[in-house]
Amino acid sequence: MAYARNNLLKGILLSATILGASPAWAQNSDVDARLDRLEALVNGLIERLDAKEANQGATASGDAEVAREAQRTLQASRRLAERTARVEQKVAEQAAVTQKITEQTDAADGFNVGKTRVTYGGYVKLDVITERTSGGQVPSGSIARDFLIPGAIPVGGEASGFDTDFSARQTRFFLKTETDVGDDHKIGSHIELDFMVTSGGDERISNSFAPRVRQAYITFDNWLFGQTWSTFQDVAALPEAMDFIGPTPGTVFDRQPMIRYTKGGFQIALEQPETTITTPAGARIVAGDDSLPDIVVRYNHQGDFGHLTAAAIGRILRVNEDDFGLIDDSSFGYGISLSGKLNVGERDDFKFMATAGEGLGRYIGLNIVNDAAVRADGSLTPIATYSGFAAYRHFWSEKWRSTISGSYFKADNPVLLTTGLVTDQSWNIFGNLVYSPVAPLDIGIEYMFAKRQIEDGTSGNLQKVQMSAKYKF
Incomplete structure (x- = not known):
């Protein structure tokens, strides 16, 4: 017991x-x-x-x-x-x-729809632009009054007064997706819209403008299929500017459809071909007869110092007699571009780009000159171009900063084939002051001076003061 x-x-x-x-x-x-x-x-x-x-x-x-x-x-x-x-x-x-x-x-960071992660962003921007041109009046409603287009600066005419425009059409929105497909693969997409260079409303009543596709592409592992910035362009080297682009005469600037492969710092792409030609009368022809894509190879090197980029492009310029009578020829175009961003001190930076080649016309400064000119026998001769810019950004404090920049473009036109009315050179300088009371909001003012000279020596300049308010989300 x-x-x-x-x-x-x-x-x-x-x-x-x-x-x-x-x-x-x-x-x-x-x-x-x-x-x-x-x-x-x-x-x-x-x-x-x-x-x-x-x-x-x-x-x-x-x-x-x-x-x-x-x-x-x-x-x-x-x-x-x-x-x-x-x-x-x-x-x-x-x-x-x-x-x-x-x-x-x-x-x-976004939201889920089934196996797909959706994120979004962009900015809302108001621009107030007051500008004057020395060589003629830029018509009201022209896109040349929304941002600097070097090839559209008037020359040889009477000076205009100061014209003022308010616009919110640079406002931008993008949508990104990432879908879990398993098997260690990554697939995603990017769609981006804004309202620049489109038709729509007027300045009398609605001020509304139609949206346009800026970027639309698919990514799958190391591959990209769709429309985005040309692989020949180093977007990260562009300086901060109130203007839509800023150092426009000296920069590569192009968005287009492509197939791109990326491995580490190396990229190779097949991009949309398009040939622009100057006729003996000085007119521009967009041929549309291209049969082979533009080929771009690029290498990006990044480090604590910032980044450096080297890119090369090869092109087949082509026009067919089916569309333009006796003009029937093809020619080779090529170019190289070096660019980068160098960190200076704790927050300052120096950005630059230098580009040279033949047959690069539509890639530089918003197509300042064309890719090639037509000889008397109907054959093509590529036009050589040289361009570049430099910009320095300084932070006065956590909330105040400034950028100063200068850019330059020069074309080696075959004047006997293009006449003396095409652009010989263009350059601009600008400086700004930006205030960020809170991180997502920028309020800035910028002064820009730009000049264009054509082959016969006639020139014109543009002076612009721009104030902007931009909220990034």
């Missing part, structure tokens, strides 16, 4: 210890009830053993002591269970807070 009683008491002690120490059981709603039943059982045993102790001596006394030990263990187990429950409650509360923070972060 004594042996059985001891085993029973040992079982009670073991049960109490397990119930009190187990974190999983401490969260169970019936733990207290189990401890209550065990405690009642021990109390009953103690009462009976105390009664026997007077009659049976030491044996009953020993049993009673074991029962009291069980009672003490139960009490300790109850305290342990209560502490464990409080710890588990705190852990659960912290997990809930963490989950809420995660959900808020996820919401800020």
